[in-house]
Amino acid sequence: MSLKTDSGESIYEIDTWLKSCPQGYLRDTAYGHKPAAKENPFLFEDATTREQALMGLAHFVAGERAALAASSGLINAMPDEASKIFLSTQTLDEGRHVEIFTHRMMDLGLKTAQERESFIEGNVNKNLIKFAEVLLEKVDKKDFVSAITGQNIILEGMAFSVFEFSRMQAQFMDPVGAQVLEGVIADERRHVGFGENRLGKLVKEFPEKRKDIQDTIKGMTHYMVETFRGVLKANAKIMEEQMKRFSHLFEKVEFIPGKKLLDTTPEEQFEFLLGRIKNEHKKRLERLGVEYTAG
Amino acid sequence: MSALVMFDDSDAPVLGVPEKERHRYRKQRCPDEEETAATVVCPCCRVVITLEEPKYDGMRVFCHPCNNWLVIRKTAEGFRTEVAY
Numbered sequence: 001m002s003l004k005t006d007s008g009e010s011i012y013e014i015d016t017w018l019k020s021c022p023q024g025y026l027r028d029t030a031y032g033h034k035p036a037a038k039e040n041p042f043l044f045e046d047a048t049t050r051e052q053a054l055m056g057l058a059h060f061v062a063g064e065r066a067a068l069a070a071s072s073g074l075i076n077a078m079p080d081e082a083s084k085i086f087l088s089t090q091t092l093d094e095g096r097h098v099e100i101f102t103h104r105m106m107d108l109g110l111k112t113a114q115e116r117e118s119f120i121e122g123n124v125n126k127n128l129i130k131f132a133e134v135l136l137e138k139v140d141k142k143d144f145v146s147a148i149t150g151q152n153i154i155l156e157g158m159a160f161s162v163f164e165f166s167r168m169q170a171q172f173m174d175p176v177g178a179q180v181l182e183g184v185i186a187d188e189r190r191h192v193g194f195g196e197n198r199l200g201k202l203v204k205e206f207p208e209k210r211k212d213i214q215d216t217i218k219g220m221t222h223y224m225v226e227t228f229r230g231v232l233k234a235n236a237k238i239m240e241e242q243m244k245r246f247s248h249l250f251e252k253v254e255f256i257p258g259k260k261l262l263d264t265t266p267e268e269q270f271e272f273l274l275g276r277i278k279n280e281h282k283k284r285l286e287r288l289g290v291e292y293t294a295g
Numbered sequence: 296m297s298a299l300v301m302f303d304d305s306d307a308p309v310l311g312v313p314e315k316e317r318h319r320y321r322k323q324r325c326p327d328e329e330e331t332a333a334t335v336v337c338p339c340c341r342v343v344i345t346l347e348e349p350k351y352d353g354m355r356v357f358c359h360p361c362n363n364w365l366v367i368r369k370t371a372e373g374f375r376t377e378v379a380y
Contacts, residue, residue, distance in 0.1 A: 006357035007313070020359075025310035160340075168301045186310035186360065189340040193361025196339050200380030254300040257325045261301060276326060287338065287378055
């Protein structure tokens with residue numbers, strides 16, 4: 001496996017990350033967006049719309065806190081220097097994600113840490129918290145195969161699709177939030193890419209590691225699926241009401257080519273997204289030579 | 296006004312790509328967009344990459360957003376893109 005890009009740069013070096021990310025797509029941004037980016041005033045004036053945005057952000061903060069703890073904890077567990085160095089950049093990425101999503105919560109009115117923590121505590125689905133606990137147990141045991149599987153394949157793989165979906169929704173109501181998500185999505189691509197590559201190389205050398213990956217997927221996917229179902233249950237009614245309220249904005253919007261957004265229910269949207277995530281996991285694992293056996 | 300498609304992401308920027316390569320990268324027009332003779336869809340991160348030469352068996356393409364090398368394999372059904380580990 002070549003650790004060089006097509007122009008000869010080292011893939012996992014900090015210097016490559018600096019050029020791509022802070023000196024690249026994050027240049028001239030503040031908290032993930034251009035300082036001159038225009039807010040949609042409605043997001044701040046309408047309590048329901050604002051609340052919905054905050055619910056999403058609360059889950060993002062919780063997920064990114066788990067990723068921050070896992071990435072930083074894994075640095076010592078990784079057996080090779082290139083992986084340690086990459087994870088040091090991922091740690092900084094995840095710290096940035098915690099910061100920018102927290103800052104967005106402040107933008108939306110939760111100015112004090114106490115308000116934000118209280119909101120997160122009261123609204124984040126408990127299965128996401130449990131997922132984080134299981135992930136960090138693996139990190140603490142220095143089980144890097146299971147931890148990379150849990151973090152870079154399951155968590156980041158899910159986050160990647162959820163952020164893309166959220167960005168697509170945000171372009172209607174929250175253009176600044178959509179910009180913030182663009183940078184996060186770019187980071188997640190890199191993280192998922194690392195996870196797949198590292199595990200792929202590992203199972204080529206040590207085929208018996210496939211079982212560890214399979215067991216991790218089986219044990220952790222459940223919490224991911226239940227997080228989805230829980231968030232849907234808590235939000236379906238509001239989503240349905242919002243789509244009706246803003247039907248004039250959405251009347252020409254298609255969810256996927258040929259299917260109008262207004263002809264879909266929140267349940268259908270969630271099931272589509274969850275199906276996409278599970279399918280991605282399945283295909284990724286197939287490429288690694290691992291059977292996907294989770295529900 | 297033409298329909299705006301939520302999952303048509305092809306106008307959104309693909310970040311993390313060097314400037315001289317950006318014209319070759321875009322996001323998918325629909326979920327599970329299929330490859331063409333001139334494009335590959337990265338199996339890992341789903342960006343669509345336009346190739347600068349015709350596909351051939353064993354062709355290697357670097358995907359900048361996810362930092363993976365891709366290999367194109369010729370099969371009975373056509374071409375298949377794999378991630379090289």
